[in-house]
Amino acid sequence: MTAFWVLAETGPDGGLARISAEVATLGRSLAEAAAAEVVGVVVAAEPDAAAAELARYVPRVLAIAEPAAADHVWAMIAAQRIAALVEERGPDLLLAGAGPDGRDLAGAVSVLTGRGILANATAVTWQDGGPRVEMSVFGGKLVTWSGFSGPAGIVTVRPNTVTAQPASGEAPGADSVEAVTPAGELDQPAVPIVERIEEAGAAAPIEEARIIVAGGRGVGGEEGFELVQEIADALGGAVGATRAAVDAGWINYSQQIGQTGKIVKPQLYLALGISGAIQHKVGMQTADTIVAVNRDPEAPIAEFADLLVVGDLFEVGRALVDELRTRSG
Amino acid sequence: MQIVVLVKPVPDTATGGERLGPDNRLDRAAVPAVVNANDEYAIEAALKLVEAHGGEISLVAMAPPNAPETLRKALAMGAHRGVHVTDQVLTGADALSTARVLAAAVRDLEFDLLLAGADTSDGGMGVVPAGVAALLRLPYLSYAARIEPDPDAGTVRVRRISATGFDVLEAPMPALVVCTQALGEPRYPSLKGIMAARSKEIATKSLAETGVDGVGVEAAATNRVLGSEPPPTRPPTQVVRETAPDAAKRIITFLEERRIVQ
Numbered sequence: 001m002t003a004f005w006v007l008a009e010t011g012p013d014g015g016l017a018r019i020s021a022e023v024a025t026l027g028r029s030l031a032e033a034a035a036a037e038v039v040g041v042v043v044a045a046e047p048d049a050a051a052a053e054l055a056r057y058v059p060r061v062l063a064i065a066e067p068a069a070a071d072h073v074w075a076m077i078a079a080q081r082i083a084a085l086v087e088e089r090g091p092d093l094l095l096a097g098a099g100p101d102g103r104d105l106a107g108a109v110s111v112l113t114g115r116g117i118l119a120n121a122t123a124v125t126w127q128d129g130g131p132r133v134e135m136s137v138f139g140g141k142l143v144t145w146s147g148f149s150g151p152a153g154i155v156t157v158r159p160n161t162v163t164a165q166p167a168s169g170e171a172p173g174a175d176s177v178e179a180v181t182p183a184g185e186l187d188q189p190a191v192p193i194v195e196r197i198e199e200a201g202a203a204a205p206i207e208e209a210r211i212i213v214a215g216g217r218g219v220g221g222e223e224g225f226e227l228v229q230e231i232a233d234a235l236g237g238a239v240g241a242t243r244a245a246v247d248a249g250w251i252n253y254s255q256q257i258g259q260t261g262k263i264v265k266p267q268l269y270l271a272l273g274i275s276g277a278i279q280h281k282v283g284m285q286t287a288d289t290i291v292a293v294n295r296d297p298e299a300p301i302a303e304f305a306d307l308l309v310v311g312d313l314f315e316v317g318r319a320l321v322d323e324l325r326t327r328s329g
Numbered sequence: 330m331q332i333v334v335l336v337k338p339v340p341d342t343a344t345g346g347e348r349l350g351p352d353n354r355l356d357r358a359a360v361p362a363v364v365n366a367n368d369e370y371a372i373e374a375a376l377k378l379v380e381a382h383g384g385e386i387s388l389v390a391m392a393p394p395n396a397p398e399t400l401r402k403a404l405a406m407g408a409h410r411g412v413h414v415t416d417q418v419l420t421g422a423d424a425l426s427t428a429r430v431l432a433a434a435v436r437d438l439e440f441d442l443l444l445a446g447a448d449t450s451d452g453g454m455g456v457v458p459a460g461v462a463a464l465l466r467l468p469y470l471s472y473a474a475r476i477e478p479d480p481d482a483g484t485v486r487v488r489r490i491s492a493t494g495f496d497v498l499e500a501p502m503p504a505l506v507v508c509t510q511a512l513g514e515p516r517y518p519s520l521k522g523i524m525a526a527r528s529k530e531i532a533t534k535s536l537a538e539t540g541v542d543g544v545g546v547e548a549a550a551t552n553r554v555l556g557s558e559p560p561p562t563r564p565p566t567q568v569v570r571e572t573a574p575d576a577a578k579r580i581i582t583f584l585e586e587r588r589i590v591q
Contacts, residue, residue: 073469073498075459076459076462079459079463100471100490103448103454103455103456103459104456104459104471105459106456106459107456107457107458107459107463108459108460108462108469110428110460111428111429111463111464114425115425115551116423116552117424117425117454117456117551119424119452119456120453132555136560137452137557138340138342138348138451139342140560141345141347141560142347142349142559142560143557144349144554144556144557145554145555145557146553146555147552147553147555148552149552149553150551153551153552187466188462188463189500189501191468191469191470191499191500192498192499192500193496193497193498194486194498194499195496195497196491196494196495196497197488197495197497198493199493199494199495205492235590247514253474253490253510254490259342259450260367260447260509260510267589268584268587268589270580278342278343282342285560286560288587289584289587291580291583302568304563304566305566306563306566306567306583307569308567308569309569309570309571309579309580310569310570311570311573315573316573316576316577318573319574319576319577320580322574323574323577323578324581324590327581
């Protein structure tokens with residue numbers, strides 16, 4: 001029987017990462033269309049919590065306990081364990097998230113198993129006996145769809161491509177999670193994490209945010225970003241930024257969206273003082289809804305925003321916070 | 330210390346003229362090539378490292394025959410030499426083949442650090458460096474915001490960007506480090522640098538010389554583009570010119586209509 005594997009990541013709390021719940025949801029619907037089996041795979045020092053959560057999305061989960069993952073970089077360790085298990089059991093399609101860890105994992109699993117990759121899918125359907133993988137290329141100027149030459153391959157899926165939805169029906173039984181131990185040693189040097197530095201203001205990965213409030217040069221400084229943060233808090237979203245704002249030192253690089261930063265696909269992208277240059281546009285143009293506040297009605301963002309407010313971002317932003325707070329009581 | 334930087338010539342995104350050819354592959358003749366923006370951060374990081382610790386920088390690229398033109402721009406920044414792997418059979422090579430070829434090309438070089446950019450502006454997959462590290466069994470340190478080698482101890486410390494800040498990683502060299510913009514703005518080549526780059530060596534290697542089986546690469550074209558279309562056009566922009574309180578209300582009504590806020 002054709003088998004699809006969902007290669008899951010754990011979140012900061014040791015549970016299932018949100019991106020993996022989305023990929024599992026996608027894997028399940030593809031498996032239905034292809035009459036295939038879908039299996040989740042978790043590699044972690046303590047995989048039980050994430051495996052149990054993953055079992056709510058897919059009927060069967062393989063849990064690999066890997067002690068080295070506790071204090072070493074995850075992706076290369078997981079890639080070797082997964083590659084060994086792939087050789088053993090021969091699944092057809094491997095699905096992973098397209099975040100930083102998912103990319104590293106997919107790149108390594110690809111060379112270790114000789115399978116090709118289609119990366120950063122924005123949609124995946126099953127057609128003519130194979131996956132049809134939609135991708136956005138050339139900075140969003142073109143949408144392509146691709147397939148694999150053979151039956152096997154790896155697909156990485158962008159965050160927010162599907163909405164995570166547990167399977168309907170009964171809660172999974174205890175026997176849906178199988179603890180497995182792949183054969184072989186880890187022959188890739190594991191890289192120890194000697195220190196973890198928490199940055200003030202660092203939140204969930206911006207790629208996964210449903211709402212992003214982003215600031216550009218027009219925000220004017222660190223104080224301006226305090227307002228951006230307030231608006232994001234009022235909307236329940238995350239803060240993003242253009243390269244100009246990051247280069248000026250107003251906000252961390254981890255929040256940068258665009259060609260040399262992150263590519264995001266939120267439900268709402270609220271752009272404050274952002275002109276919408278191509279290098280920024282490539283990172284956010286697939287947002288479902290784009291709202292911009294800008295003094296300049298001729299700025300490039302006027303061409304691809306759904307709603308453009310011509311005005312002062314501080315005045316409009318402040319009014320927006322007041323209005324949202326009034327509503328939430 | 331010896332540093333190798335993986336570099337990819339990519340279509341200049343500023344021209345906006347990128348397109349697929351009739352074979353559904355990237356038409357590399359359509360637009361002038363430039364050094365991939367994220368690779369420039371890796372080159373800059375390498376330059377700073379050799380300024381601090383001494384040593385030399387080699388660039389390695391797998392690219393069409395006209396790539397030396399683009400590589401000269403990177404050499405003008407201060408890198409010392411280039412290795413250019415080019416072969417007809419590599420046209421349309423996928424990420425897997427690219428990782429195999431690059432791994433084979435650097436295998437014979439002596440280096441302490443192998444640097445790569447986080448992804449490319451054309452394919453944008455960002456999976457090749459992990460593949461190269463896995464093939465060469467190198468310690469893999471990705472998304473670096475800081476690189477601190479200790480040549481005496483033979484180790485390197487890297488700050489890896491994490492979801493909540495940084496993870497500090499430490500590994501023995503040689504190691505592969507994936508570079509980000511957080512390492513610092515790439516320098517512009519000086520006139521002297523541009524002059525010097527003209528006489529720097531760019532060694533050309535065929536696929537056979539890297540030791541990778543050419544037929545293997547061709548047969549391993551693991552995926553193909555089946556079709557393409559322009560992205561769906563967005564509806565015309567609604568423009569609001571009202572006082573701030575009214576504009577704020579308009580934004581919220583707009584978001585309510587789209588069920589983004591309740």
